[in-house]
Amino acid sequence: MxxxxxxxxxxxxxxxxxxxxxxxxxxxxxxxxxxxxxxxxxxxxxxxxxxxxxxxxxxxxxxxxxxxxxxxxxxxxxxxxxxxxxxxxxxxxxxxxxxxxxxxxxxxxxxxxxxxxxDYIYATKDLSTLQGRKYHSKKNHLNFFMRNTVYEYVPLTASLVDQCMDLTRKLKLGEYPPLEKDLLENEEQAIYEALIHMKQLDYIGAAILINDRVEAFTLGEKTTNDTMLIHIEKANAEIRGLYQAINYLFCQEECGGVKCINREEDMGFENLRKAKESYHPAKFLEKYDVIVE
Incomplete structure (x- = not known):
């Protein structure tokens, strides 16, 4: 640091x-x-x-x-x-x-x-409006959440760190392949490091509270004048439309003036790839391994 x-x-x-x-x-x-x-x-x-x-x-x-x-x-x-x-x-x-x-x-x-x-790169206007037939399912889930849930969208503060970590630990429960399980263990530590250093790092954090409990949170950082990088996005998958809501609300509230949203890679995990492709990236930022002999 x-x-x-x-x-x-x-x-x-x-x-x-x-x-x-x-x-x-x-x-x-x-x-x-x-x-x-x-x-x-x-x-x-x-x-x-x-x-x-x-x-x-x-x-x-x-x-x-x-x-x-x-x-x-x-x-x-x-x-x-x-x-x-x-x-x-x-x-x-x-x-x-x-x-x-x-x-x-x-x-x-x-x-x-x-x-x-x-890296998956999305047009901000797509994620902040969910307009068009390709986003029909996402919009349905979002609308269900908005109509049926009493929630509060709030900035992420130090007082919410413990609840964010409780949610992170809850979400990693279940059966996963060994590689994915190992990643989730390391991700818990990475999220903790980011949260306890929030004043020293340059990201923007937000959370959705339901019954005064953190049920979703996200961390994003403006890396250029036209790009927001999403570091972390977590939500209680048992609450219909919550993942769509944290994504949508963060784009609405924090991404004004930003043209692109970088939602990072899928690391080859099938479920993560499916989720990221379902939001219809505008393009991929290709990366290469280079061997120097």
Whole structure:
């Protein structure tokens, strides 16, 4: 946290756009990925483990990339990765950065599309109105909730943290495949980290109270002038229309003037993919794995 300003200078030094290159995300998920960082040749290099395999994020720059500096930095990192008996892997490289890597000298580089980690990008006007036949089912659930539920939409405050965590723990109960269960355990810690540091992080939080209890909450952050990134969205699935309501109300109340909403990736989980596709993304922000040899 003490290096937040350093991170943000690099994060905003180039239009990375992907949800992974964001201080709040890096901070709240740092334990899962065992993140480390170092400045090499003026580039901020962030490393970690993804399902047990070492990786780095694209080295972050404060200005347009210098191919010589980037190539030399990758050589240093490639030599360090030899101790892992793994080639140097870069994860979450956005598609618009492929050109920065394709023509680097002294390296053999391969690119693999990472569909499980594509960011889902939606038009704000779609999510804040739910107009049109494709949103008919969503609008029906939302209208049912609005007509039949006494609720309060409120800003997220420190006094609601315990209730948010109670809801998070309740939602992870049940039978899940081992990988998804592990992710839910790590997500609980990530949400806690984000909530207890809400004054130091740059997101906007909101909750829906029913009978004075948090039954839904969300965290979103404006990453550019026209994009809102949704970090977390949780709702009691037993209450019909509640998921639609927290999504809709947050877009209505907090996303004025924002053209796009980034709802992050589905990580290859079928239920999450189905849910995100059901809101009809306007586009995907493609990401690549890069192997440097």
């Amino acid at each position: 003490e290096d937040k300003e350093l991170f943000n200078r690099y994060i905003h030094g180039f239009p990375y756009q992907v949800s992974d290159i964001n201080f709040t995300n890096l901070f709240m998920w740092r334990h899962l990925y065992e993140l480390r960082y170092e400045v090499i040749n003026g580039l901020l290099c962030i490393s970690g483990y993804y399902y047990g395999e070492p990786f780095i994020l694209p080295p972050l720059t404060l200005k347009p990339y210098n191919p010589e500096i980037l190539s030399h930095t990758l050589t240093i990192l490639k030599n360090r990765f030899k101790i892992f008996s793994h080639p140097l892997k870069i994860k979450f490289l956005p598609v618009h950065m492929l050109n920065e890597f394709q023509d680097l000298k002294h390296h053999k580089i391969s690119f693999n599309s990472d569909r499980d980690n594509f």
